Amino acid sequence: MNRATERSDIDTTLVTIHQALASLNIFWMIIGSTSLYLSGYDVKPQDIDIFTTRKNAVILEKALQPYKLDFVNYPDSKFRSAFSKYLINGVTVEVMGGLEVNTESGWVLLKNYINNPVEVKHRDCIFTVPGAADQKRIYKLFNRAKDDRVIALLGED
Secondary structure, eight states: OOHHHHHHHHHHHHHHHHHHHGGGOOOEEEETHHHHHHTTOOOOOSEEEEEEOHHHHHHHHHHTGGGBOOOOOOOOSSEEEEEEEEEETTEEEEEEEEEEEEETTEEEEGGGGOSOEEEEEETTEEEEEEOHHHHHHHHHHHOOGGGHHHHHHHOOO
């Protein structure tokens, strides 16, 4: 699959998500590589990550029920959340309610690292994503080897 096709699939799936969730009037935002893509960075998202509260994760799960995947959610030593997974237009979508990250200081809530969410327009849809400084804080918080490239992409403070 070439880059244009991948972005086309991501774009189509983003529109589908927006149509399914916009009328719910609850907090949710796109995080991860797709949020970087929506913010104009030259990245190639492989999936779409949706961050929300634990309570709202239940509401999103109902709204996205037709796309829900059955899977086993094994315990993770790095992340924990009210987690669900979907397949929409061939793209994996993951919902993380109340996402927590295990750090050297213990478990911390991702929401505490998002101070300035921004709205971006894409394909006539409005999406909320973390602002640039928040993006950098999030990737530093995740502290995974694969995130070093993203931190470099985001630039110095």
